[in-house]
Amino acid sequence: MPTVELWLSTADRRLKLMQQLNIEMSARGSLSSDVVIDVHSKYQTMVGFGAAMTDSSAWLLQNKMNQLQRGALLHELYGPPPNLNLNMMRLTIGASDFSLQPYTLDDVPIGQTDPQLLHFNVASNLQDVIPTVREVLSINPELYIIASPWSAPAWMKTSENLIGGQLLEQYESAYVDYLVKYLDTYRGYGIPIFALTLQNEPNFIPITYPGMEMTAATRARIVTEYLGPKLAGRRPKTRILEWDHNWNHPEQPSSVLADPDTARYIDGVAWHCYQGSPYAQSRVHRAYPQKDTYITECSGGDWASSINGELIWFTRNLLIAGIRQWARGVVYWNLALDENHGPHFGGCDACKGVIMIDSQTGAVSRNDEYYALAHFSRFVLPGAVRVESTATDKGIDNVAFQNATDGSIVLVIVNSNADTRRVSVAEGLTRFEYMMPPQSVATFVWNPDQVGAWVRRALWWLKKAQ
Structure with missing residues (x-):
């Protein structure tokens, strides 16, 4: 039987x-x-499942755990079944709200500019993010990494500040060079980037952490004139994902994909879960069925709606509904935070990671999101249909x-x-x-x-x- x-x-x-x-x-x-x-x-x-290796997550792993603790945890998270078998990751290009301080990869003194990117460097990532990602890759070499910037360098922006503002049109080409330089530099450290987005949450201007508004017209122009042609002939290919924001504005990615000159460079659409419904994914998919769908950010937290836990919501509303609406991969926000929901610079002060790392002992607690992801990642293998x-x-x-x-x-x-x-x-x-x-x-x-x-x-x- x-x-x-x-x-x-x-x-x-x-x-x-x-x-x-x-x-x-x-x-x-x-x-x-x-x-x-x-x-x-x-x-x-399906491509897979994962979470973001934010600066905060990487810092905790490197500074609040010893080598044995970190190695055991990363094998548990990224090792093959019966481990969690996570195989996707999101990285921030420069700082996000889950960094210890604001920065980009080409910061110069106020009043100066650097259009040739002579000061570009990843020094801020060398102690935490890069060694942690390399350790994960040693466990799972088939890791799919999506990278997203929160802000261009301040000298490229109307605000002359990492917080707020827009990208100056005169620096659109330099901004693309900045992103390509990131791809090349990370590849030099043995970290290939599977996909790139132009801007995290381009329809939102945060007031306490790095961010930047980027309209659909600007995104389309940058992809068509600069980023698309620069990445088109590169091998291995880095995919371009449009939008990287919430479900409640499907007209934004739709308007970018409506231009065939732009659409030919775009591989898919990235979505966040904080507003709207995953059915927006199907709306765009029906119009552009050749474009892939990914969920690139969703965070749980200690807020009123989660008083009874988040296992059911994340499994039902994010994973099941998101995948039934064409998502090929689902990436949670922070992989790890501490008992104080940090460290972080501005932004969300109640967010949770997939796991919690005790900042005093390095002990690990597994949140509801861990088990929601595990119900998929341990059993639905890459390439599953x-x-x-x-x-x-x-x-x-x-x-x-x-x-x-x-x-x-x-x-x-x-x-x-x-x-x-x-x-x-x-x-x-x-x-x-x-x-x-x-x-x-x-x-x-x-x-x-x-x-x-x-x-x-x-x-x-x-x-x-x-």
Whole structure:
């Protein structure tokens, strides 16, 4: 009798990605099922899951953990299953709010400029970010890194300050040279950049940390005239992702992609989760189906809405909904923060990381987001394809995949209800049922080849008995 493997987490934290007894499958027959999986109906190929190695995260890993602690943690996070198997990462080009101080990679005294980028350097990254990323790459050489700037150097901006302002048009070419120099310098340290965005959250001007408004027209012009041509012939390729901001303004990336001269250089759209709905991803995907979709930032935090934990929200609203709306990868915000939600420079003072590192001992606490990501990253391997699975309307959400490596099927289900719910699942000629605990997340894994062999044997014996 074929069986389904099961891992379970509950919102009350009683169970945290705990393997349960296998579930026996049975012949599907004419019984109806809540979730019907069709592996022949395929959608996007998955790239992976991860979190941002912000300056704060890297600083904690390098300064608040000893070498043994750090090595063990990074293997747990980036090592192959049964480790977390994270394989995506976001880096900030210069400082973000989760840095110890504001900076860019070409800072010069006030009143001076550097259009030839003679003062470009990554000295600020040499103690923390670069060695940490290199250590991660030694564990998982197939890491996909997305890099995003929070601000151009102050001398390039209308505000003459890292906070606020816009990029001066006269420095658009120099800004692209700045970004390309970052790509080249990091590659020189053995760190390849998979994708680049022009500006983090270009529709928002923060007042306490580096940021910069960049309109859709400006982004389109920079990509068309400078960045696109500069990156077009480079190998290995660094992809350009448009937008890098919230779901509530899909018209912004749509307007950039509407120009074919710009669109030919853009590989996909990057989204954040803080406003709007992931259904915006599908709106843009339908108009531009050849462009990829990624979620590049989403943070949990100790705010009023998270008083009962964030396992259900992140699994249901970000991972399941985001992937059902075409996301090929999901990248959380800070990988690690300390017990004081930092260190940080301005910005969010209640944000959480995937993990918390105790700044006194280096001890690790795993937040709800850790387990939400793990329900996917440990089982949905790079190259897996999302396959059709019927949606339900009973507070039960799901998404299904088929791994390319061994053909195994992975189904993640969330029960958002306050009571136990029976969920039936059918795939091919088989089905199974499971009583989902209240407020829980389950990952089911089975191999249809084994199921098929069992079905063939059962049919043979049935025919023989007649």
